Amino acid sequence: MATIEIDGRTFEVDGDGFLVNPKEWNEEVAQLFANQDGTGELTEQHWAVIKNIRSHWEKTDMAPMVRSICQDTGIRLRELYGLFPQGPARGACKIAGLPKPDGCV
């Protein structure tokens, strides 16, 4: 298992940089991951997406469909892609502290 160091803190991550221990996640960690992957300072819109993904995952153990993220937060799909340069899976889900979704992502 790999580790990454951001701002002096070390996190255990998988090869794709997804957090291994979900309990390590909090809002501060999310901001650290966002700084590191090019997303930058998290805005209210980012937080709406991240919290939506996080709460869906805590309930169902799965990342939500991008449709439900858009519908729940009122953010349009193209705006969402713009908010997270690494995309909804490798960007938003990673910042939300989820494990890497299976499949071609």
Added chain:
Amino acid sequence: MSHELTDKQKKALAFFDSRLNSKLITHLISCVHCGLCGTSCAYYITEERPENLPAHKVDIVARIYRRYHTFAGKHFPQLTGAHDLDDELTTEMIDSLFGRCTMCGRCVAHCSIGVDIPFVVRTGRMMLQQMGLVPKSIQSTVDAAINTGNNMAIPKQDFIDTINWLNDDLQFELDDDTVTIPLDKHDVKMLYTVNPREPKFFPLSISAMAKIFYLAKESWTLSTDYYDITNYAYFVGDEEGAKLLTERLINETLKFGADTLVLGECGHGSRAMRWEGPNWLGKPYPVKAITVVELIAQYLREGRIKPDPAKLIKERVTIHDPCNLVRNGGVIDEQRYIISQCCTDFVEMEPHGIDNFCCGGGGGQLAMSEYNDRRLRIGKIKADQITATGAKIVVTPCHNCVDQLSGINLEYKLGVQIKSIAEIVADTL
């Protein structure tokens, strides 16, 4: 001194015996060590170490053949490069056959005697599968497909809700509230399939294809049960699983009374369904299986869809050829014809077509996070190819390639857009 085989190793060897025909033996014993495969392989070009040589990957499996199937190997293994199937060898097999090969087949095209290297690699992967040694990250993708009907375990209602949501947007875009993205519609001509990453995270390509079908006045449907074109079982060497996934799509096509299964933009899925599936089933399909790239080209040729001259793409475009669709699948000219109809400034990558380099994400690499570093490193070749074209848009008919290209786009700061064929065509309609 040979080691005591475990039950799983015995199972893998029995499987190997069952596969050992003249074709496999020929490919295992014919390497002349010319080294041409090395200079064709993205891994070896990126890092010149022996374990990256395609010939070395073949040799790993050949060691097992020599050890258990040749006189010299049985009695003098050390002198003949034979090796027991033991933990040391299986560790090397996992690292090389899963972790250092995208099964792109470029080495085969360059091999001086035509050894089918990915065929040997796949045989080695099958042996690992028999021993339960497939990397967990990719095995979970296979399990999801087999157990839930799609490789991302998307619940049925979530898929339906997403399609209906796309439908509303499409009606708005086309200003026509009679447009529908048909779900489970019977008595249609075609069943369309998608990569689950489309409904889950990147649904615009589904809307794009629905727009094309609508304008071409096609009779088609999506299934809410089995719509997944991917076949990761094929990658991991699980032929029973690969057969099951194939059967599902064929049966689904028949269920809706369709005579054509349209293979969505997925390289390995198209190859598996088009070329391997009938072998797994042991008979020809009762329906046609056609890639969506060929179908869109046909619509354009027949004038069923017509790009709007005012909407043609003027930015420079290049094509990335997915290995499984192009080198290993024979779909070469159709995507170029499509681009010629939709774009005004097209530049080929060098090399391209059947000699193209893999994006770096093939063979299941995108699913195996343990090899992420290697995947991005070999992607540098593709990044340099793209940069040399000066293109602003890279079009590729494979969602797996799209994801890898998006990764290297960020990693190497290429600043390009990555699009599927359906997306670029739909933009001009």
